[in-house]
Amino acid sequence: MGNKEKLLDIKNLKTSFRIGDDYYAAVDDVSIALNKNEVLGIVGESGSGKSALAFSIMGLHTRARIEGNIMFKDRNIAEISPGALNKLRGDEMAMIFQDPLTALNPLMEIGDQIAETLILHRPEMTQRQRKRRIIELLDQVGIPRPEYVFQQFPHELSGGMRQRVMIAIAIANKPELLIADEPTTALDVTIQAQILDLIRELKEDMQSGIILITHDLGVVAEMADRVAVMYAGQVVEIADVYTLFDRPLHPYTRSLLNSVPTEGQDKLHVIQGIVPSLKHLPREGCRFAARIPWIDDSAHEPRPELHEVSPGHFVRCTCYKHFYFPEESKEGQAHGVT
C-alpha cells in the first residue's frame, strides 16, 4: 500500500442542508482518513451522502452547514477562508466529476479550459510553457492528436474524451488529493476500463491519495486499497478491500455485495427498499433497522457505534452479529460471526 503518511484526516464531519426551517445532516458524524498513495473507495446507494462528503472536503457547498474537522496535511480546511480554499482547489486537491459535459464550459476551447487552472495556480508560466504543458497533459491522459484537440470544443469530443479532458484539468497541477465522484458512470465499459487504468497510473506517478466514489462494487474491488460503505449519511463499515469483500459484516454491506451476481449464480438475498429522503432519515438508533424488520429490535444498539472487529475493520451497530437474510435459516446466521 506504499507509505502510510496521512494526507487527509476527517473527524466527526457533519454536513447539513436547510430544508424549510431546519437543518438536516446528509453527512452525519463521519470520521475517515486517507493516506498518500492510497485509494479509498466510498460506496453506498444514491442518497447515502457520498457526494455531500466529497463536496464538503473540496469546499464546494455554498449553503450547507459544515461541522467537524477536515485536516488536509496540517490545515483544517473545514475552517479556512474561501479564498485560501480556492488556492488549494485545483492545485493541491482536485476533483473529477461525474458528468464532464456539465462541468466543462461548452463555449470554450479545450486548451483554454485547461489553461485556466494553470493561469490561476501557476501564474509564473509563460504562454508558451503553458501551451507545452497542456499538450503534455492531453497526451498524458491518452488523447490522440493533442494539438488538434486543444482547439476543439467539448461537444466535438466523445464522452470518454471529455472525461479525459476533465482528468487533465484535475491533474494539471499534480494534486496530492484527488476525488473522483463516479468518474466512469456515464461511459461505456471499454472506455470505463481505460479511464480506471489512467487513474491508477496517475496514482503511481503522483503518489496522490485518491477518494473514489462509486456505485460500482466491481470498480471498487479493482481500484481501492480500503473501502468505506456509507448508508444514510454514516459510515457503516470500513475495511481494507480484501477484508470487505471476503468478510463483509454489516447487513447493508452484505446486501450490496449480494446484489452483484457472480458467475453461474443469480442475485441473492437483496434487501429491498431505498435510502429514505434527507428529511425522513431515522436519526435515532440503527438507521438500517427499518430495512431489516425481521431482525429483533434487541439486536440493535440504542446509539450505534463503529466497532473495530479486527485491526482496521470497523462495523456500525451490533446488529451484524444477529443478522441473517430472510431466505436463510436463522441458525445459519452471520456465518459464524460472534
Ligand SMILES: Nc1ncnc2c1ncn2[C@@H]1O[C@H](COP(=O)(O)OP(=O)(O)OP(=O)(O)O)[C@@H](O)[C@H]1O
Ligand atoms: N444542496 C442540497 N440541499 C438539500 N439536500 C441535499 C443537497 N445536496 C444533497 N442533498 C440530499 O442529501 C442526501 C445525500 O445526497 P448525496 O448527493 O450526497 O448522495 P449520494 O450518495 O452522493 O447519491 P448519488 O449517488 O445519487 O450521487 C440526499 O438525500 C440528497 O437529496
